Amino acid sequence: MFSHALAKSFALVVFSLFLLCNTTTITAQTFSDPGFASDLVATLPVYKPVGLTFAPDGRMFIWQENGIVRVYKNGVLLTTPFLDISSRVNAVGDRGLMGLALDPNFATNGYVYLYYTYEPNGNPNDVGAKTLRLTRVKADPANPDVALANSETVILGSSTTAPCAQNTDCISSDSDSHIGGTLRFGLDGKLYLSTGDGASYSFEDPLALRSQSLSSLNGKILRINTDGTAPSDNPFYDGTNSVKSKIYAYGFRNPYRFAIHPTTGEVLVADVGWAAYEEVNRGRGANFGWPCFEGDSPQVSYQSKFPSTCGAIPASSVTKPIYFYGHSVGQAIIGGPVYSATQFPAAYRGNMFFSDYSSQWIKRLVFDASGNVSNVQTFATGTGGIVSMEQGRDGALYYIVLETGQVRRIRYASAPTAAITATPTTGASPLAVSFSSAGSSDPNNLALTYLWDFGDGTTSTQANPVHTYTSATYTTFTAKLTVTNSSNGTASATVTVSVGNRPPVATITAPTNGTVARPGDTITYRGTASDPDETLSANAMSWQLLLHHDDHVHPYQAVTGASGSFVVEDHGAGTFYYEILLTVTDSRGATNTKSVNVNVASSNTSTMTYLSDLNWASATNGWGPVEKDRSNGEQGATDGRTIALNGVTYQKGLGVHANSDVRFALNGAYKTFAADVGVDDEVGSYGSVVFQVYADGTLLYDSGTMLGSSATKQLSVDVTGRNELRLFVSTAGDNDWYDHADWANARLLTGATQNTPPTVSLTAPVNNASFTAPANITITANAADSDGTISRVEFYQGSTLIGTDTSSPYAFTWNSVGAGNYTLSAKAFDNSGAATTSGTVNITVNAPSNAAPSASITAPTNNAVFTAPASITINANAGDSDGMVAKVEFYNGSTLLGTDTLAPYSFTWANVAAGTYALTVKATDDRGAVTTSSVVNITVNAPVSGLPAPWQKQDVGGVGVAGDTTYANGQFTLKGSGSDIWDFSDSFHFVWQPLARDGEIVARVVNVQNTDAWAKSGVMIRSSLAANAPYAAMLITPSRGLSYQWRYFINGNSGSQNSSAATVPRWVRLVRQGENLSGYTSTDGVTWTLLQTQTIPDLPGTVYIGLAVTSHNNGMLCTATFDNVVVK
Template identity: 30%
Template structure:
């Protein structure tokens, strides 16, 4: 596949698109509390109802639930390694937080910080992204709403040789949760590339990610076994740990406890055979209050699947094994992993699975598909089982004791359980979102959650019940043009906004310069003798007084920088096993040569229909490394993005796709190109191997490979109908395949609204 670059002007017009109100059952309201976060990954409440939100780069905030305003509580950005899956992923408050103020954090440590923080040569700007490091649990004490000076205590991972090994760029640390007995429960992924045999000498970065961490003591040589670590009791990876929150040691009541080595991996393990157990929860009313009983409660774990299944696993006792990497889902044998050394003897299946044709529940040794009498509800799918929580109140009438679960791609659903503790019904609550964490407000039982999708969605949302709810106005507004010479005539249009209940709305345009208007559509002429930025906003209010606000920017006597070309324009693929190093730079013209510009290069990995931000560089030039990806049946490609803005925030973006090739000597491909990419309403296929008179067949698929449309004939006759279909598609990734007598060629493209 070949991908071409795109350059787009930012901020021609801005829209606030409504969330899908039809997704909620009657009485459910899903509202935005706040946005503009820097990759939020989790949230939690104390018993008073104070909301805490943490960001992946290492910052923790307190948040006002009334207006979403945040206040910085703790900043560990210098210490935290925020890269792909890694960062500040977990936080929990002590069960006795109101008395002791203890706050526990789970994060990946920046390698530079880990090894050189206390040396004279330490430079916090340095970043070693392709070498091993550790995960760490640290405790801080809050006193009167502030972090007490000198209260920091490392519970696990105070040295590089006794932390949670982080060897790859994925499946690292997950969550912290307190058991009913006061034990601290910790989830850890397998930090492995799914390949068999495992990562081995000769592979790219084998020295940095295997030989060096063995020499340094981050892992021992016997732990260098890739995904099999999930089955190995001398490794912390692929496990759910149960430790003492004061010492970090395992409990004597743990299944593999070694009295002579309480801090060993085996002593800390509660359950194993997990791939990426990102979020989990304890079912209320289960477990003991005494840690000596070895019963922290019944645990419900979301385990993100590999190629075939997503899972909800239920841990009822210590020592249970859930089969990864040999098994996925209820009965799927991965086949790829066949080393008998680590073969599980009695692995447990998940209680729920989905992905593919049908979701299933496991009941008394049998799997039943959704829609059957044993599992009532509509079919659903997904590809990233995040985790969930149990509703402990009747805030949502009729749902007390119901389990809420989320999939990152992307929904929230309720699962009702019967007297056998088996799910028998599923109900859709919210679709089209990307949850990463849930928390129940102890003061009223409503739910808050993080909605995160790179690069534009960084939200904290509120899900609550209201009898005969009054939903906020749906703001659909645009402002444009948003830059140009003075006088600049700007159209401000909110006419497509609406009230979900169908009632009347009032409008107020604030033009950002003391002038206002009560109309839903206005034309305003901005004048200035200098380069000046204005901040218009629209406030829309319904008849019951509920309002939404949307803000914009207008840049007078200003123009965005023009990205004319970059050093990566002509690079379309690379041989996967070798990786690829790029020296990224750009040729840029700006209307004001003396104006300072701010650059940010980003690397995004597209995996199936979701994305991972790999890293970013806020420099004019950047050395970028594209690491090898798994050569499996799933789809991967890299996107190199460049964003350049001036001091006022007006800028341009550039995007270029590069595909890893698992074939060292691929067959020659037809000389064809697809443009533009991303696509709005029309695509063009050009090249010496395709003429208007060419006879061919085309097929369209979505990113999951589901068939959408096909036709055949002369290309000049097919183009119009093809573009009509594409113009109707929603935003997403699609595949276009062209077939002739001599060749077939597939293009992946992004459809934008």
């Protein structure tokens, strides 16, 4: 018996691994094929996101275990959740919102299906027994990025009493693990759901036995209609609403993730095991044995604990996994998709991807023609703990890493990356929009071209065009950018532009920006929403509270309405502050966002006193009185307005007018004076002033000239031991018109000095600078700190850190930069941990000028003559004066024959049929330039074979003895050697003619020589004359009967359907209809029996149809005779 210390405490995998074990370590990701690359798509709260899926319009839905569903749209993770049901989701351990599926008709009906652990008491952390439910909500037709309020309907799991009684609509979660978690629609339109046994992971729990019961919904794959009823063709159907009727397969422990095969519709289930094995299972109506069996063996602990129950289940009744692995390989399997797109190379099509959460790798199952697992290949290692994988609509593989909260994407790196931004995205007509391709790049530094489709019938090929939209009515346009590299790899990105709608305005009225609070304080935030086109309700306002902690951010709170509040927490050492964001969204989706920061005082910071709460010692003012907590209105007291600097309002401060002189008695009681200063927004861009701070007659601060258009400045000066503070504002040497100046948020602090963030700006390169790849770009920055020192400056390309400097002058040289558009910034950190990010600088790296390569054919010579079937070696010379030749491609006309990447460049064209051909080669250099050689014309004459036209003959593959065919009196006599036509062997003698349409061949096999019991002769259709090409054939043997054989892919193995009773003479027939090849047999040539039909993917328009023989003994010839041969 195994030790339970080794049994997985990560029952499902997902949360218990971290919350109970905390053993996962992220390592660097590596792909077995270096052509693949992973990039970051979105970041959500750590340990929260557990699944993703795609809508028909390209939106990505991401769901979190705590019951929140997010939407990723046009490259942005939307702030407002699609749905928040966290109040009724129990999220203990493996519980939570684990499954989500979009209705096949989602584009029209908006239905979204959810599978989650139901919390009836409003306590998401209750560890008691719970139940699960399947529900449906509807997207709001007016705003499909959010769910319609009160639209949730329970589909399955109406009973909420745990443990569940038998034969009830109830899915139990008695333990906080093993809940299953996948919802998918099958090709048949039915909804499939995986449920776990709901039992404990720490001992032999008798509740796990319900996986074997057809009276329980636990431990199953369920198949239902969208109203929760059972389809009548389910394997155990005995009525519309019975539990048994809804079961598709059973005997699972925790089938957390499963896939639906995109062509066969099969359900491929990854079942997380217990003590020994992880499994992939397949089979309708099958019993997979848990808890009495695990992997391909009896589960010893459960067999010993429950001998009667497990003894009643014979091993012969249990379906073994199609693949399983032991815990030395991994301990928590996560099923992924069966790949069906074309973004990955062809070898990956039809493979099932899966990962292991514990071991942090991705592998793929490779299936043979019969659907059996033929190979298991490692795809990636060091991936982090994956909990969900999906194939995207772009053909990439998307996955979620639980411990980082990241949604990542794996693409084959031959494709470039497209990035798109538009400014603005909404406004009145006519609307001029500046589009940018910044961030678009190619992983191999190939040159990019740009094609913009603005969605209104116009296009552009500029990298960063400006386009003006006009519309008499409100209209939305989808602008699409397609980037293409020199290898014809493409990528696209879109953005939506709304015309005829002016954006709303968000205003935060409380708290003021820079408010200082201490742990335990309650902060109330309020705001207003306005719109020039409509009246907005409080529901148009959404708040997001972010906690900035050192160099990372925690989403903290999301609220809809005009106001909200939160309690300031104590996060100990480190620098942290709160950012309050208000987003106002109008009825047409236009948004406007404003934000303010609330600083958190450290525990040793004493009281803070606003100057407006003190009496000044003296005050003079240029116009009107000095105002407390108001701007200067020039006439009487309080005739100003709320203090506002650059769109940020302040509830506290002093409003003055130059020349102004305000003095306060300090008497040595304060440590620091701090304020935000600038010209008040009420005068627009007018005004010019200078702010100066004196203490005891000493100048401590001088702002320099500030205009109405100047950015707000923050000041913090040390006034320790000082007796008098003097605040002076002058007219900057001109007149005193419009000189409305604000000492905003002016305050005195005792105790520790408040830290003022550093300043930073990029000094090189300049905005819109251009370089030539591969570029070495020196990035320089100025950084300063008014109350400390700079500890480091980080340099970024987009969100990617590319370098760091810790000493002035701050610089970093970014080497070998490839062609593309890039956005640079710098981030400065001071010695107290405060950080400031600079403005961005956009640069372009152009592909270098490139001399085209040379290319010529050296053999064969022009007008050379060959005899079919010809083997023609084409030799070429190619060179590049300023680089190297990356590849040489060999063409017949426009048809690519082959490629060579190493000199001397050569390709042998085998089995060339009679005809005239025009040969060229194309040389491509390392920067994508292409040169095509002059044409070489050749002629291939038909052989003198004695066969009636259009029949031709040849050997295929590595035959030991050359074959031959003769024809006389309506009979073909074939003599051929060859090892076999089967599995990966393909060597035989073939008599053929081309067939460029649907058609068939009929023949009677009169005799086949018994050179081996598995010698074969018959009729064949194949995609080419090369060995190991895809084919189908009807072949008869001397003593092993008749078989229909096929090969799906080049160099794949063969499958077969046998008929053991057949002997010669025998009629055989092979029919082509598109990619479908059907084999028939007959004893009289009149009555035919269909043996098998197979679909051969990508079968070309012209195929080769004819007669075949192999001796199955490569050292000797086998003779086979045919008559009544007809191709029609």
